[in-house]
Amino acid sequence: MMTSLRRGRPYRLLASGLGAALLLSACMGGTKDDGKDAAAGYDPKANVEITWWTGQTEEFEKVAEQLAAEYHTAHPNVTIKVSSGAPTTDDLLTKLSAGFTGGSYPDISYAYGNWAGDLGASGKTQDLTSYVNDPSFKWTEIPEAARLVATTNGKVIGIPALVDNLALIYNKKLFDAAGMTYPTDEWSWDDFRAAAKKLTNPATKTYGTAYSVSGSEDTTWHLWPMLWQHGGKILDGTKPAFNSDAGVAALETLRQMAVDDKSMYLDQTDEKYGPLFNSGHVAMMLSGPWSLLEIKEAKLAYGVADLPGYNGDHQTVSGPDLWVLFDHNDVNRAGASRDFVKWLTSAEIDPKWNLAVGNLPLRSSEKDTPEFANYIKEYPGGQKFFDNLANAKQARPTLPGYEEMSRNVGDAIAKVLQGQAQPKEALDEAAKKSANSIGS
Amino acid sequence: MAVTFAVTPRSQSAVPAKRGPRGRALRRGLTGWAFAGPATVIVVGLSIFPAVWAFFISRAKWNGISPATMVGWRNYQQLVQDPDMIAAAQHTLILTAIFVPGSIVLGIVIAVALNQKIRLIGFYRTCIFVPYVASAAATGILANFVFNPQFGAANDILRHLGLPQSQFLENQHLAIYLICLILLWGEVGFTTVIYLAALQDIPRELVEAAVVDGASRWRVFRHVTLPELRPVTIFVAVWQTITAMQLFDLIYTTTRGGPLNSTQTVVYYIYELAFQTQRLGYGAAAAYLLFIVTLVLSLGVILYGRRRGSEVF
Numbered sequence: 229m230m231t232s233l234r235r236g237r238p239y240r241l242l243a244s245g246l247g248a249a250l251l252l253s254a255c256m257g258g259t260k261d262d263g264k265d266a267a268a269g270y271d272p273k274a275n276v277e278i279t280w281w282t283g284q285t286e287e288f289e290k291v292a293e294q295l296a297a298e299y300h301t302a303h304p305n306v307t308i309k310v311s312s313g314a315p316t317t318d319d320l321l322t323k324l325s326a327g328f329t330g331g332s333y334p335d336i337s338y339a340y341g342n343w344a345g346d347l348g349a350s351g352k353t354q355d356l357t358s359y360v361n362d363p364s365f366k367w368t369e370i371p372e373a374a375r376l377v378a379t380t381n382g383k384v385i386g387i388p389a390l391v392d393n394l395a396l397i398y399n400k401k402l403f404d405a406a407g408m409t410y411p412t413d414e415w416s417w418d419d420f421r422a423a424a425k426k427l428t429n430p431a432t433k434t435y436g437t438a439y440s441v442s443g444s445e446d447t448t449w450h451l452w453p454m455l456w457q458h459g460g461k462i463l464d465g466t467k468p469a470f471n472s473d474a475g476v477a478a479l480e481t482l483r484q485m486a487v488d489d490k491s492m493y494l495d496q497t498d499e500k501y502g503p504l505f506n507s508g509h510v511a512m513m514l515s516g517p518w519s520l521l522e523i524k525e526a527k528l529a530y531g532v533a534d535l536p537g538y539n540g541d542h543q544t545v546s547g548p549d550l551w552v553l554f555d556h557n558d559v560n561r562a563g564a565s566r567d568f569v570k571w572l573t574s575a576e577i578d579p580k581w582n583l584a585v586g587n588l589p590l591r592s593s594e595k596d597t598p599e600f601a602n603y604i605k606e607y608p609g610g611q612k613f614f615d616n617l618a619n620a621k622q623a624r625p626t627l628p629g630y631e632e633m634s635r636n637v638g639d640a641i642a643k644v645l646q647g648q649a650q651p652k653e654a655l656d657e658a659a660k661k662s663a664n665s666i667g668s
Numbered sequence: 669m670a671v672t673f674a675v676t677p678r679s680q681s682a683v684p685a686k687r688g689p690r691g692r693a694l695r696r697g698l699t700g701w702a703f704a705g706p707a708t709v710i711v712v713g714l715s716i717f718p719a720v721w722a723f724f725i726s727r728a729k730w731n732g733i734s735p736a737t738m739v740g741w742r743n744y745q746q747l748v749q750d751p752d753m754i755a756a757a758q759h760t761l762i763l764t765a766i767f768v769p770g771s772i773v774l775g776i777v778i779a780v781a782l783n784q785k786i787r788l789i790g791f792y793r794t795c796i797f798v799p800y801v802a803s804a805a806a807t808g809i810l811a812n813f814v815f816n817p818q819f820g821a822a823n824d825i826l827r828h829l830g831l832p833q834s835q836f837l838e839n840q841h842l843a844i845y846l847i848c849l850i851l852l853w854g855e856v857g858f859t860t861v862i863y864l865a866a867l868q869d870i871p872r873e874l875v876e877a878a879v880v881d882g883a884s885r886w887r888v889f890r891h892v893t894l895p896e897l898r899p900v901t902i903f904v905a906v907w908q909t910i911t912a913m914q915l916f917d918l919i920y921t922t923t924r925g926g927p928l929n930s931t932q933t934v935v936y937y938i939y940e941l942a943f944q945t946q947r948l949g950y951g952a953a954a955a956y957l958l959f960i961v962t963l964v965l966s967l968g969v970i971l972y973g974r975r976r977g978s979e980v981f
Contacts, residue, residue: 349734350733442924632947635944
């Protein structure tokens with residue numbers, strides 16, 4: 229009897245383990261959207277508790293907590309549980325995916341714009357399309373590129389939390405030392421290349437410009453504005469289209485600087501070129517407003533200009549982040565989260581959030597606020613970045629699978645810039661690898 | 669008959685007669701589970717269950733967020749044709765082929781050297797072991813400082829010697845070998861300590877007998893010491909193979925798989941698939957392939973060891 233029991237145990241254990249696994253594999257499914265408005269019949273007076281994942285570091289997290297407390301004072305029936313949600317913003321997606329499986333996810337979460345496609349496909353987001361199109365929301369005050377990123381599969385799933393863009397930041401001292409004039413908004417990529425070549429000096433380890441070759445999204449998204457300027461597209465429907473002549477021409481420009489001129493510092497990590505620029509070893513970098521804080525701390529004399537252009541087209545790329553709103557089948561929670569985010573992103577409150585922590589203002593109407601005047605004073609490049617928002621005319625795709633395609637394109641760019649491939653073959657290969665990535 | 673008599677009273681008389689044998693068995697079972705339960709829950713919940721679940725994930729196309737699609741064995745079929753996977757496997761193979769024999773040979777050599785009666789031996793032994801105590805992450809960050817092509821110490825030394833500068837970890841042909849070197853530096857303390865213990869376990873009589881028989885120092889080493897070290901060597905080989913095949917932290921802190929994916933090992937590729945590009949199903953399939961290969965390799969070494977008559981596992 230004992231022996232047969234003993235033999236039975238492992239089998240039973242295995243069987244119950246398998247059973248539980250089968251049960252959980254059911255959790256790998258998403259939820260189907262029922263097409264109903266998540267906040268239909270919402271009672272603004274109801275007592276609710278909503279969870280807000282800010283995705284911010286400690287310093288900014290405190291600002292968020294103050295704002296939540298401020299909102300609670302004005303609306304005592306709404307309690308907001310604020311936390312950063314994850315140790316870093318990058319980890320939020322993993323936390324969200326674990327939360328979906330475990331059934332405990334927040335009402336509002338910070339999200340990178342390139343997650344929008346995947347989050348939208350989860351079926352757990354609210355559809356805010358009609359909510360934001362209400363005139364009182366003033367949706368069109370938010371830059372178009374950011375609005376596009378918040379929209380996936382025709383539905384608005386969140387409200388932009390942060391807007392930015394790429395521009396040309398240059399070190400004035402290095403230009404003065406070389407006796408060259410500063411970059412202008414009218415520069416072509418040929419001007420940029422010629423200047424980078426002149427500013428490069430192997431003896432002092434100074435490079436004209438820098439580019440990340442880590443193969444990450446940082447590598448990839450710097451190419452997109454150049455592709456658009458040449459009239460190219462990232463996707464044609466769900467098929468990769470970046471390997472067109474436009475894409476090849478864009479990448480060829482970069483290749484000439486990296487391989488032929490050797491005027492480009494190639495950063496294997498994403499993390500070195502910023503500090504190198506701040507220490508005066510890189511004369512020009514293509515970066516966004518998030519760099520301004522560290523440049524200021526390095527006490528560098530810098531200027532900002534529009535991206536160099538092709539045929540007079542100087543469009544740039546924007547990497548907006550979002551407040552994504554989730555549905556918990558509770559109209560009051562859904563409604564309260566909407567109203568809170570509307571308040572947070574309003575022209576009255578946003579200066580206390582984005583401008584206070586050194587980001588660009590979310591809405592065009594904020595340009596006359598005293599907070600914006602302070603921001604410009606503190607970050608002299610801020611005005612240029614704000615104006616440059618108008619040059620962000622297209623958005624990165626918000627389809628599931630973009631991450632995978634981005635990795636393939638990043639690898640292709642890295643290969644070309646390190647002289648291991650020609651633009652055409654590398655981009656063709658990336659397109660072939662990504663053929664089935666998008667949309668499924 | 670006598671046996672039955674001897675056993676049954678012992679197992680039944682200890683219990684009050686009112687309780688039937690069933691209640692007693694239940695109590696004994698419960699007591700047993702009270703001891704084994706917590707550990708079982710941890711092992712089943714944190715090891716076996718995730719492993720089983722990962723198997724289900726490996727047969728799906730899933731990004732952790734949208735609904736999963738079951739795709740059968742397609743992930744596995746794609747993996748064996750995936751050029752990135754094949755390249756990652758090659759890098760892991762190079763790493764293992766250099767690191768495992770390297771750490772064994774270096775470990776024996778250093779252990780023999782540290783087994784002498786010389787002054788400050790404790791200090792030398794500590795020096796060798798310290799890098800092993802440091803985490804691989806710290807080792808990696810340190811290596812970044814040393815091998816930075818622009819500002820690192822290694823290029824400074826080359827410059828003073830009048831030798832050409834090197835890109836080190838940023839050179840795609842050199843990086844994987846440098847990783848081997850850094851890994852060896854960090855891990856050789858472990859093999860040294862193991863071999864040092866094994867050397868001190870060798871019976872003195874054996875060595876003395878060989879010396880009395882007129883064997884030279886080399887022949888004593890070759891025919892007495894080395895055979896005595898064989899069981900330890902098999903253990904070290906399996907252990908270091910697993911270390912090399914699961915290497916992640918050092919690569920994460922130095923090259924992140926670059927330049928041009930030339931240091932992307934299988935484990936790093938799995939990390940990239942699952943947690944960078946959110947291809948959980950494909951990543952889980954790659955993890956299962958790695959598990960099977962590690963299992964087969966370990967079994968192979970153990971069987972080899974058993975056939976040679978030394979059981980270490």
